[in-house]
Amino acid sequence: MPDTMNDPTPAPAQAGDPAKVGRWEVAPQRFRNLAIHTALLHTGKVLAFGGTGNDPVNAGHPRDAELYDPADGSITLVEQPLGGDLFCSGHTLLADGQLLVAGGTYKYDNPLFGGLSFPPFSGLDQSYLFDPVAERWRRGPDMGDGRWYPTLIQLADNSVLAFAGLTENFPWVVESRAERYDVGRGWSRDPSAVKWLPLYPRLHLTPAGEIFYAGSYNTHYIFPFNLSSFPTALLDLQTGDWRTLGLPRVAQREEGATVMLALTPPDYHCRVLLTGGGNPGGKDPTNTAEIIDVSEGSPRWRQVGSMQNARYYCYAVMLPNQHVLVLGGKAGERRMSMDPKAMSGMPPPAANTMGGVAAMGGMGGATPGEDLPHDPNATLDCELFHPEDEVWQTVAAMSVDRVYHSGALLLPDGRVLATGSNPMRGTNETRLEIYSPPYLFKGPRPTITAAPPAVSHGQTFAFETPDAAAIDTVALIRAASTTHCFSTEQRYVGLAIVGRDAASVTVSLPENPSLTPPGYYLLFALVGGVPSIAPFVRVAPCGEA
Numbered sequence: 001m002p003d004t005m006n007d008p009t010p011a012p013a014q015a016g017d018p019a020k021v022g023r024w025e026v027a028p029q030r031f032r033n034l035a036i037h038t039a040l041l042h043t044g045k046v047l048a049f050g051g052t053g054n055d056p057v058n059a060g061h062p063r064d065a066e067l068y069d070p071a072d073g074s075i076t077l078v079e080q081p082l083g084g085d086l087f088c089s090g091h092t093l094l095a096d097g098q099l100l101v102a103g104g105t106y107k108y109d110n111p112l113f114g115g116l117s118f119p120p121f122s123g124l125d126q127s128y129l130f131d132p133v134a135e136r137w138r139r140g141p142d143m144g145d146g147r148w149y150p151t152l153i154q155l156a157d158n159s160v161l162a163f164a165g166l167t168e169n170f171p172w173v174v175e176s177r178a179e180r181y182d183v184g185r186g187w188s189r190d191p192s193a194v195k196w197l198p199l200y201p202r203l204h205l206t207p208a209g210e211i212f213y214a215g216s217y218n219t220h221y222i223f224p225f226n227l228s229s230f231p232t233a234l235l236d237l238q239t240g241d242w243r244t245l246g247l248p249r250v251a252q253r254e255e256g257a258t259v260m261l262a263l264t265p266p267d268y269h270c271r272v273l274l275t276g277g278g279n280p281g282g283k284d285p286t287n288t289a290e291i292i293d294v295s296e297g298s299p300r301w302r303q304v305g306s307m308q309n310a311r312y313y314c315y316a317v318m319l320p321n322q323h324v325l326v327l328g329g330k331a332g333e334r335r336m337s338m339d340p341k342a343m344s345g346m347p348p349p350a351a352n353t354m355g356g357v358a359a360m361g362g363m364g365g366a367t368p369g370e371d372l373p374h375d376p377n378a379t380l381d382c383e384l385f386h387p388e389d390e391v392w393q394t395v396a397a398m399s400v401d402r403v404y405h406s407g408a409l410l411l412p413d414g415r416v417l418a419t420g421s422n423p424m425r426g427t428n429e430t431r432l433e434i435y436s437p438p439y440l441f442k443g444p445r446p447t448i449t450a451a452p453p454a455v456s457h458g459q460t461f462a463f464e465t466p467d468a469a470a471i472d473t474v475a476l477i478r479a480a481s482t483t484h485c486f487s488t489e490q491r492y493v494g495l496a497i498v499g500r501d502a503a504s505v506t507v508s509l510p511e512n513p514s515l516t517p518p519g520y521y522l523l524f525a526l527v528g529g530v531p532s533i534a535p536f537v538r539v540a541p542c543g544e545a
């Protein structure tokens, strides 16, 4: 039986051996618009949008969202203009599977010189909800403040907190007050939880019901602060008090990646991995990685093995075998290091003239469009973190750069989708590239033939499988939305196996709603580190029948 999960000595990269390093493939179809924001919906489709897409030419005319179906490769337009610009908004999926999007761009900045701009970007105060079944947007209630680059995080009771972001009006400072969204009641200012946080702070909901700020964030406008002004901290949601835990051991973590490592029974210890990032502006990126055990009384960062590549703008994806895939990013200056003139002779992007949804095509030929050239400073190598011994393994390289305004999502079939990239304003990467991890090249996969559509906290439930005797691991991985190299939603929750017969496995979902906040999850069953294809299972909110 293959055993990637417990292999103590990960092999070095071996080009061409996908059972060791996996394989990347560029999809034949491409998006029309820049996919700055993506979400895995419970229909199995991926919603992608970018509003005006970091191009002031589009101001007042945000581009349509698009839906990518990994099952058949088709891409369809959501032909529905919105009143607001969701470029650089925050978002999270709700218990009913709708995507709540809040904030974004009210007004573009006014560039001056030397990378400075004044006024800076200002934040939109609107919110929108995307219905995955109707495939339509609707306007939600407005927030009290505009927020550009906010982080939204869903809590155990299905309310959502919005943190940080630049305000709509003078003096366009970073908002220090959080706002709370309650379904059916809209937004209200949260009088507690006041804290200066940088833009797109990397926040995670811990199983103890606290919010952990992981010491990394997005670039832009940290003046008058410096990086040391934002040490790691924990918010007690009951008291509204932030407890400062201190800086990471390598404190320069702008544009680093953070992900909560697998939460596993019986104790569901909460450990967060922080990797990559660098100084403001992307100089001196780091390859170092650290882990903090947030469940300890006095959590402290400790350094673990380093990545092979230093990366500013990198993205970490939790996989069904508990490994973490790190992809994308770059070394050198934050700005694109190629000569922009090299791009001038390239074919123009596909004209946006085909109209209807069907014209985007499905399995047929490739979608025309512009391939951005490779920036020599962009990192194409990818790396897998093995949490059992805290070392990294270099795996197959991508062929498409993923730097600023890019993202990655785990798909229900265990592959990883990489999207977006915006090395310069108005320069858009529209190709999709998909990674098949090594576990997809290790022979037959276990299968789940039936699973309950919904489960409740504290419930024991069974799923049907012909591989019941061999299945050794079962996990729920939350369907996630992501932007700006980060997701608050990535969450691996292992489920204890409490029974099995010839055709089914029974597992138990713990009572704690902060462990599995309500919403749609992917149910993976594994044999020796090889995962099944995952059906969606909805974890119902507390109190819902």
Ligand SMILES: [Cu+2]
Binding pocket: 087, 088, 405, 484
């Ligand atoms: Cu942005």
